[in-house]
Amino acid sequence: MDIKQNNYFFLKLTQFVENYCGISLSDKEHKRVMSIISKRLTKTNIVSATEYINHITNVKGADELKIFINNITISETYFFRDNNQFNALTNYIIPAVLKRKKEKKLKIWSAGCSSGEETYSIAIALHKADLFDKFDEIKIIGSDINSYNIEKANSGIFSKHSFRGVNDTIIEKYFSENSGKYSIIDQVKKKVEFKIFNIKIDQNKNNNTFLKNIDIIFCRNVIIYFDKTIINNILKNFYKLLVPEGFLILGHSETPDILGENLFIPIKTDNTFIYKVNYPPDNQQKKNIIQLLPSDNNKKQTDIFDNLLNLYLTKDYLKAKNLIEKYYSNTSNINILTISAIMAINREDFKQTFGFVDKIFSINEFSPEAYFIKGLVYEEKKKTNKSVKAYEASIFLNPSFFMSYFRLAQIYQKERKYKKE
Numbered sequence: 254m255d256i257k258q259n260n261y262f263f264l265k266l267t268q269f270v271e272n273y274c275g276i277s278l279s280d281k282e283h284k285r286v287m288s289i290i291s292k293r294l295t296k297t298n299i300v301s302a303t304e305y306i307n308h309i310t311n312v313k314g315a316d317e318l319k320i321f322i323n324n325i326t327i328s329e330t331y332f333f334r335d336n337n338q339f340n341a342l343t344n345y346i347i348p349a350v351l352k353r354k355k356e357k358k359l360k361i362w363s364a365g366c367s368s369g370e371e372t373y374s375i376a377i378a379l380h381k382a383d384l385f386d387k388f389d390e391i392k393i394i395g396s397d398i399n400s401y402n403i404e405k406a407n408s409g410i411f412s413k414h415s416f417r418g419v420n421d422t423i424i425e426k427y428f429s430e431n432s433g434k435y436s437i438i439d440q441v442k443k444k445v446e447f448k449i450f451n452i453k454i455d456q457n458k459n460n461n462t463f464l465k466n467i468d469i470i471f472c473r474n475v476i477i478y479f480d481k482t483i484i485n486n487i488l489k490n491f492y493k494l495l496v497p498e499g500f501l502i503l504g505h506s507e508t509p510d511i512l513g514e515n516l517f518i519p520i521k522t523d524n525t526f527i528y529k530v531n532y533p534p535d536n537q538q539k540k541n542i543i544q545l546l547p548s549d550n551n552k553k554q555t556d557i558f559d560n561l562l563n564l565y566l567t568k569d570y571l572k573a574k575n576l577i578e579k580y581y582s583n584t585s586n587i588n589i590l591t592i593s594a595i596m597a598i599n600r601e602d603f604k605q606t607f608g609f610v611d612k613i614f615s616i617n618e619f620s621p622e623a624y625f626i627k628g629l630v631y632e633e634k635k636k637t638n639k640s641v642k643a644y645e646a647s648i649f650l651n652p653s654f655f656m657s658y659f660r661l662a663q664i665y666q667k668e669r670k671y672k673k674e
């Protein structure tokens with residue numbers, strides 16, 4: 254295969270893989286993936302890479318597709334990886350769940366659990382904190398697209414390598430050792446079950462009864478390989494599957510990039526970030542903004558504003574901009590100016606953005622919105638220190654200005670700079 258053909262082949266393959274499971278294969282992975290395919294060609298009777306892709310994209314190639322996906326997924330994991338998140342689970346989340354629950358049933362989903370270390374860590378953390386007895390029923394479901402991983406998870410047997418993040422007392426208490434292999438004890442194992450599951454497409458199937466009324470979803474270090482649009486769709490699905498007061502835990506470098514959709518509220522606890530379902534989703538945001546409309550607004554104006562808000566929330570910026578120009582060209586409504594400014598950032602028109610910021614400051618010199626917008630612009634310009642200061646200023650002016658917390662969370666996570674509470 255010449256270079257051109259090879260590149261064309263890789264492009265076709267990456268498109269298929271992304272569509273199938275969300276994983277975005279970068280150019281850096283070209284060599285790794287081609288080497289996997291070449292090994293598969295020798296194991297099957299398939300003669301060329303082109304034929305291979307035709308095969309795995311065909312129904313008849315479903316079994317080979319599974320093997321291919323098993324080979325390309327990155328399965329790195331270990332017990333109690335990012336331990337703070339397990340502290341957050343037992344110190345913050347479970348007490349919150351217990352407080353509101355009448356029915357003492359707990360359902361946790363560990364989505365993209367690899368070989369099960371994360372799923373068992375959840376169960377061990379609950380047991381260690383004496384929380385098993387607080388519920389009548391505990392179900393912890395681990396799922397992964399990789400069938401090798403799920404097979405290993407089901408066995409409950411691990412090598413010492415899986416324990417690089419834990420101390421020996423956990424191993425002694427929760428595992429029995431035999432010839433260098435460690436088996437999880439039954440008391441913990443029976444709380445856990447595993448399934449092969451593709452979070453990109455299987456969530457939309459109706460027969461997934463386990464995906465109902467979930468209290469907590471762990472999805473750590475999985476969406477890191479996905480494109481933004483796919484992440485947003487997955488997070489929207491998580492939102493639907495979680496109970497109204499449910500929680501989401503992502504990996505450290507991942508954040509629900511849902512600014513404007515307002516589906517999850519970041520909470521900082523135990524030196525980590527967790528995300529709480531914001532229920533109802535957009536209404537709260539709408540309500541806050543609508544309440545600020547002048548009281549003499551008539552119904553038509555409220556409808557126009559509602560329409561504008563919907564266009565903005567669904568990211569239909571062009572229509573939103575047209576509507577603003579038509580109905581709000583001289584507005585002094587801070588919320589409409591804020592929306593206009595954020596849309597100007599989206600067009601990378603920073604001059605106009607600062608025009609809106611100045612206008613907001615002229616209406617309210619202590620506007621948290623204006624500082625928030627400044628923070629966004631500085632972030633775009635990669636002036637992180639300035640953006641942090643701007644977000645902090647907006648929080649100072651309005652301690653419940655959650656969007657600034659959210660952006661700060663993203664910055665800290667990116668830089669792995671966790672400030673002590």
Ligand SMILES: C[S@@+](CC[C@H](N)C(=O)[O-])C[C@H]1O[C@@H](n2cnc3c(N)ncnc32)[C@H](O)[C@@H]1O
Binds near residue numbers: 276328364450452
């Ligand atoms: C790096 S591991 C993370 C394991 C564990 N969550 C942790 O943080 O230690 C990523 C896992 O995501 C799984 N994965 C990738 N795409 C997936 C998809 N579309 N559906 C389900 N699992 C997926 C991979 O098979 C892999 O086991």
